[in-house]
Amino acid sequence: MTAAALAAHGLTRRFGSLVAVDGVSLALSVGELHAVIGPNGAGKSTLVNLLAGELAPSAGRLLVGGREVTGWPAWRIARAGIGRSFQKTNLMRDLSVFENVRLAAQAATGEGWLRRASAAGRAAAAARAAIARVGLEGFEEAKAGILPHGRQRLLEIAMALASGPKVLLLDEPLAGMGAEESERIAALIRALAADHAVLLIEHDMDVVFRIADRLTVMVEGRVLESGPPEAIRASAAVRDAYLGHDL
Numbered sequence: 001m002t003a004a005a006l007a008a009h010g011l012t013r014r015f016g017s018l019v020a021v022d023g024v025s026l027a028l029s030v031g032e033l034h035a036v037i038g039p040n041g042a043g044k045s046t047l048v049n050l051l052a053g054e055l056a057p058s059a060g061r062l063l064v065g066g067r068e069v070t071g072w073p074a075w076r077i078a079r080a081g082i083g084r085s086f087q088k089t090n091l092m093r094d095l096s097v098f099e100n101v102r103l104a105a106q107a108a109t110g111e112g113w114l115r116r117a118s119a120a121g122r123a124a125a126a127a128r129a130a131i132a133r134v135g136l137e138g139f140e141e142a143k144a145g146i147l148p149h150g151r152q153r154l155l156e157i158a159m160a161l162a163s164g165p166k167v168l169l170l171d172e173p174l175a176g177m178g179a180e181e182s183e184r185i186a187a188l189i190r191a192l193a194a195d196h197a198v199l200l201i202e203h204d205m206d207v208v209f210r211i212a213d214r215l216t217v218m219v220e221g222r223v224l225e226s227g228p229p230e231a232i233r234a235s236a237a238v239r240d241a242y243l244g245h246d247l
């Protein structure tokens with residue numbers, strides 16, 4: 001059996017007396033779209049921050065391709081092949097689309113472009129490829145800040161792709177989007193799962209149940225249930241947690 005692209009074992013994060021993420025285990029594989037759902041405050045973003053190394057776990061382990069990376073800083077985990085987007089935007093509004101993605105690619109190579117012309121060329125090529133992958137060709141020179149919301153979300157995905165990661169962690173990439181744009185980006189995320197391991201945080205149940213291969217339901221930091229969409233839909237525990245909502 002090949003090792004999971006990214007695996008968490010008993011991942012736990014405390015903030016004072018609050019256990020925001022409580023013993024979460026999951027495995028992400030290339031070719032699979034794994035959605036994490038749960039009410040506000042369930043610990044979804046904290047989980048992403050733990051998986052990306054932006055937060056250190058209070059307990060538990062993290063493995064990339066079977067290799068222990070627990071406690072590694074975010075930049076090192078990023079270079080091990082983990083790309084992420086943020087629930088709150090991280091794009092630089094006054095820079096162009098191309099510059100935003102190029103800087104993301106450059107951060108991942110860790111080589112100063114002023115010192116290394118070849119690294120600059122590689123970052124630019126990676127940026128162009130990521131921009132093409134999300135369908136933003138033709139917008140390279142547009143300022144990020146003036147793009148419509150849907151295109152800004154595409155730009156954030158391009159930034160996550162810029163380092164050529166195996167794993168993509170996407171924290172609510174469809175938030176605040178109209179139905180048509182949401183469809184487009186959902187289709188893109190589905191396509192990206194063909195050659196990435198994708199973890200998707202999303203509140204829109206229609207989208208999640210349609211495109212995910214596997215769902216993990218979090219409530220109060222813990223995994224309530226994990227399995228294929230049909231098993232989650234049939235779960236009494238999940239129905240109770242979402243009482244009054246159609247699944």
Ligand SMILES: Nc1ncnc2c1ncn2[C@@H]1O[C@H](COP(=O)(O)OP(=O)(O)OP(=O)(O)O)[C@@H](O)[C@H]1O
Nearest residue numbers: 015018020038039040041042043044045046047087
């Ligand atoms: N840096 C922090 N310090 C203290 N508490 C935090 C911190 N980050 C998150 N929390 C708390 O941890 C819990 C989980 O938050 P988190 O943002 O992970 O939830 P979420 O599932 O992403 O929610 P949402 O759906 O609203 O984005 C919340 O109670 C939150 O207030």
Ligand SMILES: [Mg+2]
Nearest residue numbers: 044045046087
């Ligand atoms: Mg969140």
